[in-house]
Amino acid sequence: MRAFEKVAVVGTGLIGGSIALAMKKKRLCRRVIGISLHKESLDSAKRLGAVDEAFLSLEAIKDADLVILAMPVRAILKLAPKISQIVKIDCLVFDVASTKVNITGKLSGLFKFFVGAHPLAGSEKRGINFARPDLFLNSLCILTPLKNTDKSAVLKVKKLWTALGAKTLVMSPQRHDRILGFVSHLSHIAAFSLINSIPAQFLKFSIASLKESTRIASSDPRLWAEIVLDNRKNSLAAISKMQANLRQIKSALQSKSSSRLTGIFKKAKFRRDSLK
Amino acid sequence: MRAFEKVAVVGTGLIGGSIALAMKKKRLCRRVIGISLHKESLDSAKRLGAVDEAFLSLEAIKDADLVILAMPVRAILKLAPKISQIVKIDCLVFDVASTKVNITGKLSGLFKFFVGAHPLAGSEKRGINFARPDLFLNSLCILTPLKNTDKSAVLKVKKLWTALGAKTLVMSPQRHDRILGFVSHLSHIAAFSLINSIPAQFLKFSIASLKESTRIASSDPRLWAEIVLDNRKNSLAAISKMQANLRQIKSALQSKSSSRLTGIFKKAKFRRDSLK
Numbered sequence A, B: 001m002r003a004f005e006k007v008a009v010v011g012t013g014l015i016g017g018s019i020a021l022a023m024k025k026k027r028l029c030r031r032v033i034g035i036s037l038h039k040e041s042l043d044s045a046k047r048l049g050a051v052d053e054a055f056l057s058l059e060a061i062k063d064a065d066l067v068i069l070a071m072p073v074r075a076i077l078k079l080a081p082k083i084s085q086i087v088k089i090d091c092l093v094f095d096v097a098s099t100k101v102n103i104t105g106k107l108s109g110l111f112k113f114f115v116g117a118h119p120l121a122g123s124e125k126r127g128i129n130f131a132r133p134d135l136f137l138n139s140l141c142i143l144t145p146l147k148n149t150d151k152s153a154v155l156k157v158k159k160l161w162t163a164l165g166a167k168t169l170v171m172s173p174q175r176h177d178r179i180l181g182f183v184s185h186l187s188h189i190a191a192f193s194l195i196n197s198i199p200a201q202f203l204k205f206s207i208a209s210l211k212e213s214t215r216i217a218s219s220d221p222r223l224w225a226e227i228v229l230d231n232r233k234n235s236l237a238a239i240s241k242m243q244a245n246l247r248q249i250k251s252a253l254q255s256k257s258s259s260r261l262t263g264i265f266k267k268a269k270f271r272r273d274s275l276k
Helices: A014-025 A039-047 A058-063 A073-086 A101-110 A151-163 A173-197 A208-218 A221-230 A232-254 A258-274 B014-025 B039-047 B058-063 B073-086 B101-110 B151-163 B173-197 B208-218 B221-230 B232-254 B258-274
Strands: A004-010 A029-035 A053-055 A066-069 A092-095 A113-119 A140-143 A167-170 B004-010 B029-035 B053-055 B066-069 B092-095 B113-119 B140-143 B167-170
Touching: A004 A014, A004 A058, A014 A029, A014 A039, A029 A039, A029 A058, A039 A053, A053 A058, A058 A073, A066 A073, A073 A101, A073 A221, A092 A101, A092 A151, A101 A113, A101 A173, A101 A221, A113 A151, A113 A173, A140 A151, A151 A167, A173 A208, A173 A221, A173 A232, A173 B173, A173 B208, A173 B232, A173 B258, A208 B173, A208 B208, A208 B258, A221 A232, A221 B232, A221 B258, A232 A258, A232 B173, A232 B221, A232 B232, A258 B173, A258 B208, A258 B221, B004 B014, B004 B058, B014 B029, B014 B039, B029 B039, B029 B058, B039 B053, B053 B058, B058 B073, B066 B073, B073 B101, B073 B221, B092 B101, B092 B151, B101 B113, B101 B173, B101 B221, B113 B151, B113 B173, B140 B151, B151 B167, B173 B208, B173 B221, B173 B232, B221 B232, B232 B258
Parallel strands: A004 A029, A004 A066, A029 A053, A066 A092, A092 A113, A140 A167, B004 B029, B004 B066, B029 B053, B066 B092, B092 B113, B140 B167
Antiparallel strands: A113 A140, B113 B140
C-alpha cells in the first residue's frame, strides 16, 4: 500500500522519527522528508534512514501530500498558521500531540483536511535516537475528528495508523482530553509529586517499587508543562480527585481506622487488578 | 556453611517461603520447619520443598535454634509473647516485617537474641506459590538492632542474609521507619490514591504508564493497612509532603505559570534520573 507520494514529518523526535521509520519500512510512501529546528536531530534522522531528506525550513513541505505535525503542543499551535500557508490545499494533515481540544479546534479551521491524532505510545525518553519502527505495534491511536471533518481524511489517517500496527479509536477532542487528564496526565503529576516528596537524603534508598512508580517523572519537563497547561481544566479536576483520595487515607490513618484503610486499599486493588 | 541445625519459619508466605527455599538450596541448615495457620500454605511449602516438615501449631518451634517471624506486623506483635515462652532461651530470632520501631522495641524485650530485619524484596504478589530461592539476590536487607542487642546475634543474621544474596545495612528502627515511610509506604499510598482517582468508566483506557505507576496498588490491602498504621506518624508526614507538592503544581496550573510548572517538573526529573 503506497498511500502517499511525499510525506513531511515536522518534528523528528521520538514519535515523528518512529512514524517516519515505520512508514519507510512498510513502504507506505515514496519519500519522507524531515523538518526540524535542530540540525543534530535531522542528521540523526538521515543517518538512521528515517527520512530521505532533511530541512531546517518549513518551505520544503510545500509539495507534500501528507504533513505530520510531531512537535510539542505549543509549537504546533504557534506554527500551524504558517504551515497552513505553505502546504497544498488538498494536503492531508494530522498531529500527534497529547492534548486534542485546542489543537483540533484551531487546526480544523486552518487546514481543509485535518485530523487530530494521539498515539498512546511513547516513553519517558525523547529524541530521534530512541525512535523505533515498531513503537506503535499493538498500541492505541485515538483520532479526534470534528463533526465537519472530511470523512475520507479520517479514513486515510485511520488506515495509516492501522498499517503502523495501532488500533484506532475515534472520539471527540473533549472526551479525549478528559480521559487523558486522568489516565495519563494525572499519573505524571502524581509521579512528579511523589519523587519531589522524598527527602533528598533518602533518595539513595531507591527501592524497585519507588523507581517503577516514578519512572515517568523522568519525562521532559517542558513538554509536560505544555501538556498539563493545554489540558488545564481536566488536569486541575484530576488533581482535586487525587487530593480527595489522599485526604481520605490521611483521615482514616488519623483516626486509626484499620477497616476504613483496608476498604480504601481493597477498592484500589480491585480496580488495579481489573486493568487489562 | 551449615550455620543452623533446625530453623523454624513462622508464616510460610512469599517472604518466609523464599527464605526457606533459599536456606535449603544453599544448605544453610539441617532442617527447616514451617508453621502457618493456613493448611494450604503448608501443603504448598512441603510440595515445593521449602520445608521438611509443616505444623499448624507453634509448639513445633520449641527446639529450633533459629526462628524467623515472617507474618504480617500485627500477627508478629500478637504472637510474640506466646512464641517467646516456647522457644529455647538461646534461640536466635528475627522478623522480616516492613516496619521496625514497634516490633524491635517489643520483641527485644521478649527474646534474648532478637534482631529486627527488613528485606527490601517482595512483590505485589503474595503467598508461597510466588516464593523463589533467588528473591533476595542483589537486594538490600536492613537490620535494626538496638544498642543493647547482642553483637554476635547481629553478626549471625547479617551472615545469613549475605548468604541469601542480599546486601545488609544496619540502622536504628526509627531511621528505618522514617525512610521507608517515604520510599515505600508513600509510593503505595500514592498508587492506591491514583487508581482510586480514575473515573470507573475510564479504567478501560489503561495505558502502560498508568499500569506501571499503579502496579503496587494490587498489593494486599490488609497487610498494607497494618503497615501504614504501624508506621502512622511517618506515613502521615509523608502524605503531608505529597499534598504540599500536589498543591504546588495545582497553584502553578491555576496561575498558568509555565515557568513554575517547568521548574517543578525539572526538579522531579533531576531527582528521578539520579536514582540508582
